Amino acid sequence: MCEATAYLLNQKGQEELYLADVDLIEPQEDGTIRLVSIYGEQKTLAGRIKSMSLVNHRVVLAEA
């Protein structure tokens, strides 16, 4: 529905699928970002949000 797909920007500048059906995006105090999908799958990345388009259901992340 309104969840998004998170992509990770790799060193070649390409977007790799990181986590699908993302609901929660929670930057942590330690510089990591915790993502949780609607199915309860969780991933934590040492990195930052590069950009997001909610209408296009896209989140692009970059590693720290």
Added chain:
Amino acid sequence: MCEATAYLLNQKGQEELYLADVDLIEPQEDGTIRLVSIYGEQKTLAGRIKSMSLVNHRVVLAEA
């Protein structure tokens, strides 16, 4: 549809409406975050994303 409402967490810990119908969220190199609504309204905040729930259409921002 799938755009979200952005709230700003104030010093009292309360959420104030910051921007409705947010489509784009673009953290900038200088530590600010640029938000653009589906109507083209733009706001830039010196701050960070505190949390987001896409299923609940909510983005919570905190000032730097």
